[in-house]
Amino acid sequence: MILDSHRLTPPAPGTARELHSLHFGPTGAGRKAMIQASLHADEVPALLVAHHLRSRLAELEGQGLLRGEVVLVPVANPIGLSQRLLQAHHGRFDLASGENFNRHYADVVPRACELVAPRFGRDADANVALVREALRRACAELPAETELQSLRRVLLGLAIDADVVLDLHCDNEAVLHLYTATELWPEVEALARLLGAEVSLLADQSGDEPFDEACSTVWSRLAAQLSQCLGHAVRLPPACIAVTVELRGESDVRHDLAAADAEALIEYLAGRGFVGRPPAPLPALKRGPTPLAGSMPVVAPHGGVLVYLRELGATVRHGEHIADLVDPLGGSVTQLASPVDGVLYARERQRFATAGARIAKVAGREPTRSGKLLSA
Numbered sequence: 001m002i003l004d005s006h007r008l009t010p011p012a013p014g015t016a017r018e019l020h021s022l023h024f025g026p027t028g029a030g031r032k033a034m035i036q037a038s039l040h041a042d043e044v045p046a047l048l049v050a051h052h053l054r055s056r057l058a059e060l061e062g063q064g065l066l067r068g069e070v071v072l073v074p075v076a077n078p079i080g081l082s083q084r085l086l087q088a089h090h091g092r093f094d095l096a097s098g099e100n101f102n103r104h105y106a107d108v109v110p111r112a113c114e115l116v117a118p119r120f121g122r123d124a125d126a127n128v129a130l131v132r133e134a135l136r137r138a139c140a141e142l143p144a145e146t147e148l149q150s151l152r153r154v155l156l157g158l159a160i161d162a163d164v165v166l167d168l169h170c171d172n173e174a175v176l177h178l179y180t181a182t183e184l185w186p187e188v189e190a191l192a193r194l195l196g197a198e199v200s201l202l203a204d205q206s207g208d209e210p211f212d213e214a215c216s217t218v219w220s221r222l223a224a225q226l227s228q229c230l231g232h233a234v235r236l237p238p239a240c241i242a243v244t245v246e247l248r249g250e251s252d253v254r255h256d257l258a259a260a261d262a263e264a265l266i267e268y269l270a271g272r273g274f275v276g277r278p279p280a281p282l283p284a285l286k287r288g289p290t291p292l293a294g295s296m297p298v299v300a301p302h303g304g305v306l307v308y309l310r311e312l313g314a315t316v317r318h319g320e321h322i323a324d325l326v327d328p329l330g331g332s333v334t335q336l337a338s339p340v341d342g343v344l345y346a347r348e349r350q351r352f353a354t355a356g357a358r359i360a361k362v363a364g365r366e367p368t369r370s371g372k373l374l375s376a
């Protein structure tokens with residue numbers, strides 16, 4: 001294992017942070033995976049999965065069984081990990097700018113297109129190598145004026161040339177679920193089976209450039225731009241499988257869960273040729289994928305005490321009563337209903353809701369939303 005340290009832009013004299021990446025297995029073997037934990041720094045289950053992954057990867061490396069490079073970033077957001085305000089941890093948004101740590105990853109397509117166009121040829125493998133080299137260079141040239149920009153540049157630089165990118169997160173309270181690009185589902189289904197994902201949410205473009213899409217959709221977007229630039233249709237394979245894995249809820253921090261999740265990730269890598277042994281048989285898929293545009297929020301119409309009546313993972317019907325919202329001052333109880341037929345896969349952790357708050361999410365089968373599909 002090689003430990004690499006990446007210095008972030010110091011926000012002020014006398015203070016500086018580093019991001020650390022752990023590199024397992026051979027480089028240059030034609031396979032690379034990048035796994036990062038807790039880009040939203042207060043989503044702690046991922047940190048524990050990274051801990052279990054680290055020892056499993058070290059074990060496989062010690063046995064000479066790794067057939068590709070696996071980059072593990074066990075603490076993907078040292079800025080957010082240290083953000084405490086009035087005794088509460090704030091790891092989703094950068095306190096300095098207000099920006100979500102998992103949005104606004106740079107579009108490196110225009111620069112990569114400039115670099116690739118003059119050398120693009122007929123050999124498909126050579127073109128993939130050419131694109132990866134251009135993507136690395138385009139990332140290295142990104143600005144890093146602020147500490148946040150420098151964090152994004154380092155993370156994107158570690159992932160942009162990988163075949164597999166797994167971004168480990170969690171929700172407030174939730175069953176295990178995944179987000180990925182629609183075209184990647186055939187490659188991601190095995191991961192959903194191995195992790196026992198109860199919901200898999202697919203989108204071509206979720207909006208605001210989250211990390212996984214910055215890594216995966218770059219291939220189709222670059223193909224489109226090259227076609228325009230070269231004046232003929234250019235094909236590129238979807239050469240990066242990137243997935244956001246939601247490891248249940250914030251409080252689901254248990255060794256048994258984390259060890260099983262880490263093992264599932266290793267099995268997924270084994271199925272993609274990263275481990276020199278045959279992969280284990282795949283378990284059954286719990287539920288088929290649904291469009292992210294069909295995931296509907298349940299909204300609180302007024303402030304009140306939230307009392308859930310249905311458990312996470314429940315199949316619910318449109319109009320079904322899933323929670324009560326109690327106004328202790330006025331004495332009223334409002335019944336909150338599911339906006340759609342689907343799976344109740346995530347709930348708000350706090351039990352007091354303010355007016356307009358999104359208190360739960362139900363994954364429906366039909367796409368009904370458009371525009372920006374992710375929550376703030």
Ligand SMILES: [Zn+2]
Binds near residue numbers: 040043102169170
């Ligand atoms: Zn997250």
